Amino acid sequence: MALLTSMEQIADDRSARYRASAASIWIAVARFALVALCSLCVGECFAADESPQDIEQRVKAAFLFKFGGYVEWPERVFPRSDSPLVIGVAGADVLAEELSRITSGRTMNGRPVTVRRIRSGEQAAGVHVLFISRSESGRLGELLSTTQGQPVLTVTETEKGLAQGSVINFVVADNRVRFEVSLVAANRNGLRIGAPLLAVAQRVQEKAQ
């Protein structure tokens, strides 16, 4: 109500010349606001809260999908031009669900994209992109070492991801999801990373550390 009163005061304050137009706009706005606020209190029509972590996971999912468009795998990896691109996800339920939703019905460079959950104890065989959630720190080393030298784009989200051998590592800087790329790891896995991806990378590691 205080807002309404002060808005009307301001409107009254104005010179007579524009009173009709400006004042009526403000009064209408104030009345509208009041109406809107009141109706809100009774109508519970809000979206469910979405936590920042969820948004982070969704953005990472979109990145994972898009990475495929900027990476060249060795020719033998895809026997046919429409062989699917398989993205493996270890951990990260929200991300995996989101990724499934994104990829259903979409193709990447003409290939259908499928998402495969890599549960604990499972091997990541046959995947082209492998995302290892930070919740999977127990088997991170194992998953990275079994895919090393294989044509797999490994993606992690831990501080020492690149040092442990992953090709791409997500970092959150300034509230934004960014990523760093290791060309050493990419070469070792026989992958070519496109320039547009490198240009957006926060950091590109070109030499072994």
Place this chain on the structure above:
Amino acid sequence: MEQGVFICHTHPAWRSSLPEILAVALLTAVLAAPGARAEDPPSREFADLSLEELGSIDVTSVSKKAERLSDAAASIFVITGEDIRRSGATSLPEALRLAPNLQVSRVNASSYAISARGFNSTAGNKLLVLIDGRSVYTPLFSGVFWDVQDVLLEDVERIEVISGPGATLWGANAVNGVINVITRSARDTQGGFVAAGAGNLEAGGAARYGAQLDSGGHFRVYGKYFDRQNTERADGSDVRDGWDKGQMGFRADWNGASDSFTLQGDAYDGKLEQQPQGTADIGGMNLLARWSRAFADGSSIRLQGYYDQTKRDIPGLFGEDLDILDVELQHSIRPMAGHEVVWGGGYRYANDSVTNSAALAFIPPDRNLYWANLFVQDGIALRDNLHFTLGAKVEHNVYTGYEFLPSARIAWKPAPERLIWSAVSRAVRAPSRIDREFFVPANPPFQIAGGPDFRSEVSNTFELGYRAQPTSAVSYSVTAFYSVHDHIRSLEPAPGGGLVIGNGIEGKTSGVEAWGSYQATRAWRLNGGVVLLRQRLELKPDSASPQGVSTEGNDPKHHWMLRSLYELTERHELDIIVRRVGELPNPVVPAYTAVDARFGWKADRNLELSLTLQNMFDPSHAEFGSPATRSELERSAFAKLLWRF
């Protein structure tokens, strides 16, 4: 969810005032779906963003919704760092030419007139400019001295250009627009580069180095220098207006899990050659600290403070020493479901010390000024795809006391790739020293005298906008605006002879701003923009200004631009910009078309060469001012080399 409900109920009410329509429609929409639970927000759209856009999403935004620029209920155009690189721009004002919603006019080597939505002048006073959160407007005339505002363009993340009022968030002066220059975090500018360039009109160089700090943070330091040559008038006579300036600075960022801290500063010194002789000195320094914390419940707090010192010495005419201290606090909370409240306040103190001359004076020469403000804004999610934002700022200044700056915005997304928005705002341009304390000459009898009763100029603006991305390759934005201005500055006859500064102009501006982008192929992108402007200013009945309304701006009725960005190969870029600006009425500046091109070659990952040609098909043209005072901008070439290490 029945999205159609909104539009059918608005239709019959079309002839009443728009806010009423919105109120009725909104109420209907809300009541029509009591207890309806919104579906999960459409999440597919993330996958349609570019890598750059994905990397710019604020994942901890208080709204708890990923905030994309395409969701903002305002006429906002973003110049990215990549846009700047591919334009070949060598200064901040030149980079601003990339924003279709700005009118950027160069007067001579160092002087620019920049505005949005009319009122353009070298002393333009309705546009607010922030560099990394630091307001660079001068309380001397409520405008910007463009000859001292600079950043290392290579380290710019983006420049947000908002045309239209932004007073509720940014305060008085944000009447016609806000320019937000945002540099990259130090974490994103690690490593070094050296750049050098030269051409027929200017030469310059820059270097930057960034590294990690032992404490876990990151820093960068940079330096740059440029020298612009004297220009010529249309009659071929030389003008002494050369401009050279050196600047250095640093930025350090510490980003923790919940806290982040930024410390940054710049120092600069330059010279402006003067007609018919002599040199003006410009210089300054600033230091800014910003701390922010994100809490687990989604709320966040931000505290920022800075010190900004500027010096300007024009021998025999004018000198100024200005010190500014500014502190602001912003707190974002979610008091209840569906509400996102941002509130905060700020205090700004300025000590302005002027050296007067016989020709002109600010009286008193030394002045302490302060501004204090409090604001609150509530973003209300009426439905998942319907957001209403209501806010107001109360700002106090020493001249007119309290100013009230409210705004209401509504954004409706009938589909994930379409947004319709509307806003009503009140903004004021509060008096500055030039309005109240400026005298020509310094002693009576005055030809021009500051107006002791000069009051704030007031603008009420209504905007309606539509943005869409019909396919992943096409996006566009269209905004219509209508502003009613009152108490605009005029020069009134003084009782004892001469002129006194008054508030004798009123009027309306209306127009349309539109721009779009088309990714024709993977390697070829087209951008275009157009602004149509109608400005009807008139003297108020009680005004007897002999100058009429010509003192408050000189604007074209239209201007447009078209830009082509083409990657010839992975390493070769060819980028062309065509700009057309209509005739300026008073003083007349002929319409002109300028064509600029840049060829870039990435010789290897660390070495980049480029050649920029400006004004290619026209030996020269003028952009602003009267024939007696303006320079012709010549055809130019500029070659640049950038080496990263």
